[in-house]
Each structure stands twice: as structure tokens, then as C-alpha cells.
Amino acid sequence: xxxxxxxxxxxxxxxxxxxxxxxxxxxxxxxxxxxxxxxxxxxxxxxxxxxxxxxxxxxxxxxxxxxxxxxxxxxxxxxxxxxxxxxxxxxxxxxxxxxxxxxxxxxxxxxxxxxxxxxxxxxxxxxxxxxxxx
Numbered sequence: 001x002x003x004x005x006x007x008x009x010x011x012x013x014x015x016x017x018x019x020x021x022x023x024x025x026x027x028x029x030x031x032x033x034x035x036x037x038x039x040x041x042x043x044x045x046x047x048x049x050x051x052x053x054x055x056x057x058x059x060x061x062x063x064x065x066x067x068x069x070x071x072x073x074x075x076x077x078x079x080x081x082x083x084x085x086x087x088x089x090x091x092x093x094x095x096x097x098x099x100x101x102x103x104x105x106x107x108x109x110x111x112x113x114x115x116x117x118x119x120x121x122x123x124x125x126x127x128x129x130x131x132x133x134x
Contacts, residue, residue, distance in 0.1 A: 010055060010056075011056055012055070012056070012057060013049065013057035013058065013059045014057075014058055014077060015058075015059035015060075016059070016077075016126060017061045017063055018061070018064045018124045019064040020123065020124070021048075024122070024123045024124060025050075027096070027123045028060065028122075031090055031091060032079070032087070032091070034050035034051060034052060035050065036048060036049075036051075037050060037051040037057060041062075043062070044063040045063070046061070047060065047061045047062070066124070075127070076119070076126075076127035076128065077127070077129065078128075078131045080132075080133075081130045081131060081132045082132065083132070084102050084116045084117065084118050084131070085116070085118070088101075088102055092120075096122065096123075097120060097121040098118070098120045099120060100117070102117070102118040102130075103116070113133070114134040115131055115132060115133050117129055117130065117132070118130045
């Protein structure tokens with residue numbers, strides 16, 4: 001939990017800019033299953049908040065100019081999943097490139113964190129991890 005002294009009440013959203021708003025919105029809502037919470041704007045000023053659960057959101061903005069370089073903005077986006085392998089099959093069926101097949105890992109933290117992970121590339125080249133804690 002965030003420190004009440006810092007005035008932080010939790011994580012709200014991560015924002016990405018995409019080159020094809022409609023394509024990305026369809027991918028995140030239809031393939032990954034994010035519920036659409038809000039949309040606004042027109043043309044290159046469009047935006048949307050996608051509900052990731054527990055008060056967390058993915059914010060998608062139009063107006064990205066390809067080729068986008070996601071590694072300049074973030075390393076990857078990790079999405080909590082209840083079924084890493086099953087969701088990755090939906091991603092694969094939608095044509096997204098799979099970069100790491102599902103595998104079991106143990107992060108050598110204190111205490112160790114066992115997980116099942118997989119990676120794929122989103123519509124604008126963003127690196128997305130599916131993370132299933134064990």
C-alpha cells in the first residue's frame with residue numbers, strides 16, 4: 001500500500017500513444033478484454049480509458065506517428081492474467097507476434113516470486129507481458 005504521508009492513493013493509469021487508434025482500441029478491448037470505461041475527442045485528439053480492474057486503467061491516445069519506438073518510453077507493459085497460456089492463444093489468433101512462449105520462472109526476490117509469463121507485440125510494436133503469479 002502506498003504511504004498515506006506521500007498523498008499517494010494508488011496507481012491510476014499508464015498511457016500509450018498509438019498510430020491507429022481504432023485498431024489498437026479493438027485489440028485491447030476485443031482480444032485482451034479490457035472494458036471501455038471512457039472515450040473523448042475527435043481525430044488525432046481521441047483518447048480512451050480502458051478498465052484494467054481494481055481502479056487501474058490503460059489510457060490510449062491517437063496521434064502516434066509510425067514508426068513508434070516503445071523502448072524509448074517503457075521497457076514493457078505487464079498485464080496480470082489468470083490464464084497466461086489461454087490469453088496468449090487469443091493474442092496469437094488475432095495475429096499479434098508472440099515473442100516469448102509461456103514459461104515458468106521464479107524471480108529471485110525476497111521472498112522469491114514464482115510466475116508464469118509470456119510476451120507478445122501489440123498493434124504499434126509495444127512489448128506486452130502476460131504475468132500470472134503462482
